[in-house]
Amino acid sequence: MARAALLVGLSVALGWLLPVQRAGAGEQKGVSVRPVSPVIFPEQRIPLRFSHVRHLTSPAARLPGDRPLTCESCHQRARHSQSSLDNLIPAESACRPCHAIVRATAGDAGRMDTPAGDGRTPATRCVACHLGYDAARDHVPRVYIPVPNIKFSHARHADEGIACTGCHGDLAAENTALATRDQLPSMASCLSCHDGKRAPSQCTTCHLAGAGGRIQTHYTSGVLAPSGVLYGARHSIGFRTDHRAAAQNNRDYCQNCHRKSECVQCHNGSIKPWGFHQGDYVTSHAIDARRNQPDCGSCHRSQTFCTGCHSRSGVSSDRRGSQFDSADGALRFHPAGWADATIRGPDHHAHQAQRNIRQCVACHREQFCVRCHTAELGSGSGLRGVNPHPPDWARSRRCRALLARNRRVCLRCHIEPDEVRCAG
Amino acid sequence: METATAYEFEVRARTIGQGYQARSFRLLGSDVTLSRRRFTQTLSLNIWDLSGRRRDRMLHDLTPLSGPDLYVSLYLRIEHDFGSWSTGSLVIDNRVFDAVDLIPELERGLVALDILYGYAAAEGLAGGWLDLYAGRLLDSDSLDWFDMDGVKARFHTPIGVSLAGFAGLRVRDSSPLASPTFEPDGTGSAECAEYVEGQNPGSGSWRPIDRQRPGDNRLFENDFDRCPQRDQIMPTFGGSVETRGFDWLWARLSYRRSMSPTPGLIGPVDRFEVADTGLYPDEVDQAPDWGVNEEFATASVRSNHRAFAGGGQITPHGAVRYNLLLGLIDQAHVGVRMRYRQSTIEPEIYYSFPSFDGDSILNVFSSQPYVDARITYDQALRDVPLSGYVRPWLRRFGVARDQRGGPGDSDNLAGGIHIGARYRRHGLLSAQVDLFHDSGYGGRRTGGYADAYWQTTRDTGVRVRFSTIYLDADLSQTLHPSSRKTTFAGQAGVTYRVAEGVVFHLVAEQNVSRLSPSQFRLLGVVDLAFVPEV
Numbered sequence: 001m002a003r004a005a006l007l008v009g010l011s012v013a014l015g016w017l018l019p020v021q022r023a024g025a026g027e028q029k030g031v032s033v034r035p036v037s038p039v040i041f042p043e044q045r046i047p048l049r050f051s052h053v054r055h056l057t058s059p060a061a062r063l064p065g066d067r068p069l070t071c072e073s074c075h076q077r078a079r080h081s082q083s084s085l086d087n088l089i090p091a092e093s094a095c096r097p098c099h100a101i102v103r104a105t106a107g108d109a110g111r112m113d114t115p116a117g118d119g120r121t122p123a124t125r126c127v128a129c130h131l132g133y134d135a136a137r138d139h140v141p142r143v144y145i146p147v148p149n150i151k152f153s154h155a156r157h158a159d160e161g162i163a164c165t166g167c168h169g170d171l172a173a174e175n176t177a178l179a180t181r182d183q184l185p186s187m188a189s190c191l192s193c194h195d196g197k198r199a200p201s202q203c204t205t206c207h208l209a210g211a212g213g214r215i216q217t218h219y220t221s222g223v224l225a226p227s228g229v230l231y232g233a234r235h236s237i238g239f240r241t242d243h244r245a246a247a248q249n250n251r252d253y254c255q256n257c258h259r260k261s262e263c264v265q266c267h268n269g270s271i272k273p274w275g276f277h278q279g280d281y282v283t284s285h286a287i288d289a290r291r292n293q294p295d296c297g298s299c300h301r302s303q304t305f306c307t308g309c310h311s312r313s314g315v316s317s318d319r320r321g322s323q324f325d326s327a328d329g330a331l332r333f334h335p336a337g338w339a340d341a342t343i344r345g346p347d348h349h350a351h352q353a354q355r356n357i358r359q360c361v362a363c364h365r366e367q368f369c370v371r372c373h374t375a376e377l378g379s380g381s382g383l384r385g386v387n388p389h390p391p392d393w394a395r396s397r398r399c400r401a402l403l404a405r406n407r408r409v410c411l412r413c414h415i416e417p418d419e420v421r422c423a424g
Numbered sequence: 425m426e427t428a429t430a431y432e433f434e435v436r437a438r439t440i441g442q443g444y445q446a447r448s449f450r451l452l453g454s455d456v457t458l459s460r461r462r463f464t465q466t467l468s469l470n471i472w473d474l475s476g477r478r479r480d481r482m483l484h485d486l487t488p489l490s491g492p493d494l495y496v497s498l499y500l501r502i503e504h505d506f507g508s509w510s511t512g513s514l515v516i517d518n519r520v521f522d523a524v525d526l527i528p529e530l531e532r533g534l535v536a537l538d539i540l541y542g543y544a545a546a547e548g549l550a551g552g553w554l555d556l557y558a559g560r561l562l563d564s565d566s567l568d569w570f571d572m573d574g575v576k577a578r579f580h581t582p583i584g585v586s587l588a589g590f591a592g593l594r595v596r597d598s599s600p601l602a603s604p605t606f607e608p609d610g611t612g613s614a615e616c617a618e619y620v621e622g623q624n625p626g627s628g629s630w631r632p633i634d635r636q637r638p639g640d641n642r643l644f645e646n647d648f649d650r651c652p653q654r655d656q657i658m659p660t661f662g663g664s665v666e667t668r669g670f671d672w673l674w675a676r677l678s679y680r681r682s683m684s685p686t687p688g689l690i691g692p693v694d695r696f697e698v699a700d701t702g703l704y705p706d707e708v709d710q711a712p713d714w715g716v717n718e719e720f721a722t723a724s725v726r727s728n729h730r731a732f733a734g735g736g737q738i739t740p741h742g743a744v745r746y747n748l749l750l751g752l753i754d755q756a757h758v759g760v761r762m763r764y765r766q767s768t769i770e771p772e773i774y775y776s777f778p779s780f781d782g783d784s785i786l787n788v789f790s791s792q793p794y795v796d797a798r799i800t801y802d803q804a805l806r807d808v809p810l811s812g813y814v815r816p817w818l819r820r821f822g823v824a825r826d827q828r829g830g831p832g833d834s835d836n837l838a839g840g841i842h843i844g845a846r847y848r849r850h851g852l853l854s855a856q857v858d859l860f861h862d863s864g865y866g867g868r869r870t871g872g873y874a875d876a877y878w879q880t881t882r883d884t885g886v887r888v889r890f891s892t893i894y895l896d897a898d899l900s901q902t903l904h905p906s907s908r909k910t911t912f913a914g915q916a917g918v919t920y921r922v923a924e925g926v927v928f929h930l931v932a933e934q935n936v937s938r939l940s941p942s943q944f945r946l947l948g949v950v951d952l953a954f955v956p957e958v
Contacts, residue, residue: 035806085484151484196669208484211434211955212472212495222850228768230671232728232739232761236768236802237811237846237856245759245772249726249741250674251564260562261436261468261499264540268605270464270503271440271947278858278873279891279913280935280943282446286897290866291819291838292778293796303612303784304597304604308529312458312509314449318527318615344827346835354791355821355836358778366785367615370630373785390791391825401751406715406782408686411704413785415619416626420710 036184041148042221044181047131047141052179056172064097071164078164081154085147088154099124148184149219150206162193188229203256215257224257241276244298267299290359297358306362316363339372341386354390374413394423432472437952440464444933444945446509457943461507469498492549498542501603505533528614528649535644538603541571553580560595565662565678566724567745567755571595571606572660586668594658594682594717607654608682608717610780610787616651618690621699625707628698633690652687652703653783658717659683675725681748682718684783686711717782719748736764747779750787754779766804773797792822812845821865838864852879867898883921887931890914911937925953 055061061069072079074090081088092101102125127133132141157167167185169176176183190206193199203215207224210216217224228234231253233246247254266273272281289296289306300306310316317333337343345351353360373388393399399422403410410420442464445457474494505511510530513520524530543559555578562571574592581587597604597613604613617630633650662680667673689702704711724743731738742758759772777793780786798817805811818839827833840862848854859872871893879885891913917931933945 083484191671195671201669201671211432212470213493228737228739228761228763230728231674231726232737232741232763234763234768236804236813237844238800238802238813238815238842242800242815245741245757247564248566248743248757249724250676253674259468259470260497260541261466264499264562265438265466268540268603270462270466270501271442274889274915274931275875278875278889279871279893280911280937280940282943283909283911283935283937283939284869284893284895287862287867287869287895290898292776292794293819293838295776297609299605301605301607301609303609304529304532304607307612307614308527308533311527312448312523312530313446314455345830351824351827353789354824356778356792356794357786357790361610361786365612365615366610367612367617369785369789370617373789374630388789393788397751401749402782402787405719405749406717407710407712408704408715409783409785409787411619411710415628415705415710417708417710 036181036186037224037227039219039222039224040150041181041184042146042219044146045142045144046178046180048143048178049129049131051177052171053175053177061098078154079158082156084150084152086154087145089143089145095124095129101126146221149208149216149221149224151208152206160199186229187227191229212259214255214259217257244295269299289362290356292356292358302358302361303366307365310363317368318363318365350388353388370412394421396422400424433954434468434470434472435952435954436468438464438466439950439952440466440947441949442945442947443507444947445943447940447943458509458512459507460505460509463502463504463506465502467498467500469496469500471496493547494545495547496542496544499540500542501536501538501540503533503536503538505530505535510534522647524645525647528646529612531613531644531646532597532604536603537601539601540603554578555580561590561592563590565664565680565720566676566722566743568720570660570680570682571602573599574660580668584667584669586666587663588666589661589663591661592659594660596654596658598655608781610784611651611654613651613654614649616649616653616703618703619701619705621701621705621707623698626705628701628705628707652690653684656684656687672728673725674727676723678720678722680718680720680722681716683714683716685714715782716749719782721746721748731762732764736762738762747777749782750777750779752777754793766806767801768803769799769801771797771799792824794819794821796820809849810845810847812843814841814843816841817862819865835865838862838866840864840869853877865898868896870894885919887917887919888915909938911935911939925955927951927953 055069055074063069063073074094075088076090076094077086078088095101126140127135130140133139165171167189168179168183171179171183191201194201194205199205204213207215215224225235226233231246231250233239233243233253239246266276277285288294296302296306307316307318311318334349335347337347338349340348349360369388372386389399390396403420403422407420414420440463443459443461446460448456448458472493472495474496475492510524510533512523514523514526515521516526524534539560541560541562543557543561545555545557547555549556557576557578558574560571560573561576563569563576572590572592572594574590576588576590578586578588593599594608595602595606597607599606616633618633620628620631622628633652660680660682662678664676664678666676687703689700701707702711722743722745724741726739726741729738730736739761740759741761743756744753745755746752747754753775754777756775757772759770761768761770774796775793776796778786778790780790796817796819798815800813800815802811802813816839818837821836821838823833823836840860842858842860844856844858846854846856848856855874855876857872857874861870862868871891873889873891875887875889877885877887892910894908894910896908913933913935915931915933917929920928922928927950929947929949929951931945931947931949933947935943935945
């Protein structure tokens with residue numbers, strides 16, 4: 001017990017002492033340290049030939065009046081966009097100030113579109129930028145950038161003085177040609193500012209909210225699940241069947257996405273959870289029950305659920321419908337000497353009961369134990385007075401604590417008031 | 425003109441019909457197969473934003489949420505078991521009994537209307553500092569959860585700490601419209617005995633409780649058994665202190681106490697030839713007026729740190745529960761989750777000392793804790809929707825002091841390994857394989873599961889599962905001499921979306937083993953959901 005408490009303290013202290021930085025504080029702005037979520041930013045198709053680095057660094061890439069190109073030169077609506085629903089991809093009109101565009105089709109080769117650009121850049125045919133352009137059919141493969149499943153206001157962030165590079169990275173320095181999903185911010189970089197102080201940290205500040213203000217998690221692009229960036233509760237492959245530690249810490253965090261009904265459907269359910277008790281679990285559950293692993297008490301009450309089922313299916317000793325129990329040695333469930341008070345060891349019931357009595361009370365009701373373990377020697381028939389208390393019980397803290405808080409449980413076996421006491 | 429307002433509400437209903445077979449063992453004659461037919465209806469009803477604060481808010485809008493949030497949340501369940509499992513009869517000594525009369529625990533499964541939770545909430549009162557809840561509250565206390573009919577208040581201080589307090593009646597089996605799952609474990613709903621005073625003080629004995637209710641073959645009710653202590657109310661109160669708003673630290677301290685009065689005389693005073701005192705001896709006022717059923721103090725902490733040059737995280741976490749009823753720590757866990765990009769490794773240690781309701785004598789018999797150590801490693805690939813995990817584990821059971829070094833100081837270890845991999849592509853296609861082997865205390869088991877789901881059309885999906893397990897259970901039974909067996913289970917199911925919010929599922933399962941040559945299960949589910957877009 002003391003060791004367990006010590007380990008808790010050591011582990012937490014270890015986490016604090018390690019030379020690590022607070023989540024988000026060390027995030028290099030604009031650089032996604034992990035891929036963005038395909039659910040938040042669904043897969044894109046950008047059949048374009050384009051170089052951001054060339055446009056941002058080439059001496060020839062200047063606006064009329066010899067002004068340098070900036071992000072806003074092409075992404076003209078970004079600065080004032082208030083919704084992620086807005087399409088901020090530059091249209092062809094953004095290219096025309098510099099590029100004369102030649103719309104070359106099979107039947108009309110060389111037709112020059114107007115305006116003709118600033119004259120410093122060569123006239124450009126469709127295929128120069130549109131990969132897969134089919135001149136014969138005048139077919140341009142479309143750019144497909146789905147609406148992101150997140151709230152975002154470029155205007156709000158720009159007003160706060162956050163540069164484009166703060167979220168998208170320095171495309172020139174990173175030698176980025178075509179910007180893809182890799183240039184979109186990950187949640188880790190958002191959290192570097194959204195810490196509850198500089199910017200709100202409420203989940204639905206950015207995540208789309210469904211009914212009741214919970215995060216909407218189901219999209220056509222997939223199901224949104226925690227990456228683990230915020231609290232380490234990444235929903236990895238085994239999370240659904242092994243989320244005990246995460247659920248025991250900060251359940252309010254879980255309820256940002258999950259309703260309580262989702263918990264009770266499994267933990268207080270009426271049907272076998274197919275993904276948990278897989279296969280023929282009725283046949284194989286005995287091993288888990290003996291070890292209490294996983295913790296059966298997470299969903300089941302042994303003195304009602306287990307005893308009821310065992311009685312009805314005959315795996316019990318209650319003689320009330322079940323016929324599993326027998327005094328006949330050849331048919332008996334437990335080994336010989338199981339209840340012999342003179343024998344101790346693995347084949348004695350005390351050994352098993354002290355270790356994990358939950359396995360016993362799946363078949364036996366509480367009163368079954370009292371029949372022998374009552375201190376009342378003169379009542380009824382059969383064995384009486386077998387002391388089940390651990391050594392030094394009367395001097396133990398457990399005795400004092402239990403007696404002080406619930407003396408009546410002692411009265412299930414002890415009648416004489418003098419017997420109901422602890423030493424000291 | 426004022427704009428009309430509307431609440432957000434969400435209704436989800438699930439209708440489940442299932443029929444399956446379960447084997448009943450017979451020493452004399454062949455075993456029989458009991459049929460189980462169950463009907464279950466659940467209803468989850470939420471009415472959000474009674475204050476109208478989210479009015480006109482669209483999914484992509486940035487309208488800040490402000491003002492109190494008032495809502496009502498309810499989860500209701502109707503269940504009826506009408507197969508031979510519970511409504512059938514049993515023959516004992518040539519007399520025919522209803523199964524439910526012999527096995528009172530079945531009574532709750534016959535027909536039940538349960539409200540698992542149902543409460544009204546007002547969050548963000550007093551400028552966002554106060555949350556109030558009232559009704560049937562399903563609440564968590566770090567290491568367990570409990571249901572309570574009562575009130576709860578939570579106050580958010582400006583220093584990053586929330587204070588909460590609650591009080592009410594603990595929901596137990598005998599509570600109105602309650603699920604027996606919320607009864608503290610350790611006491612039975614059958615085979616109670618009532619103390620009868622003897623001729624000399626302290627010489628009485630116990631007799632089975634006679635409710636003086638004739639056996640009249642009531643269909644939905646057990647005619648004989650009842651345990652009065654489980655019928656008592658269980659006042660509960662407690663509180664907690666919890667950090668709030670720190671992304672690197674979450675910590676919580678909590679306290680909870682549940683207690684119940686001692687029942688008095690049971691039935692007419694003179695129904696025995698000698699005086700009776702009730703459920704407990706009370707000739708010289710031994711029986712206290714009240715007893716504590718549960719009393720816990722719990723501490724939990726989780727911390728979160730960026731590590732590995734910003735590409736990963738370290739998340740230490742731990743919790744410990746002190747059981748004041750027993751004067752010992754009965755639950756604890758500690759672990760550290762370490763993530764680097766798409767890889768995670770997490771060593772954990774769990775400690776458990778089996779403990780029960782304060783009215784249960786099992787608290788005395790249980791004397792040894794067990795410790796469980798495990799390491800989970802999982803890995804996801806970046807460009808392929810493939811992930812896998814491996815988890816070795818070891819559990820050590822305690823040995824009584826007087827058994828150490830003796831024959832009892834053996835067979836106290838169990839361990840094993842789980843390994844699995846999953847391929848999942850956009851929810852349209854998924855396949856998972858899990859393999860495991862474990863051995864030691866309890867027996868040996870080797871097997872695996874395979875699961876595949878394919879969404880064949882926009883509205884239709886099919887799922888198949890297969891499992892096989894080789895068992896060598898460490899049971900002392902001689903009824904079926906060989907405890908070694910291999911089980912096979914196959915499942916096939918189809919999901920069809922009839923319309924928006926209307927989904928139908930049909931699942932068939934067949935289990936085959938030497939112990940149970942054939943157990944068939946058929947399950948049909950209709951899911952109805954009305955979740956309006958906001």
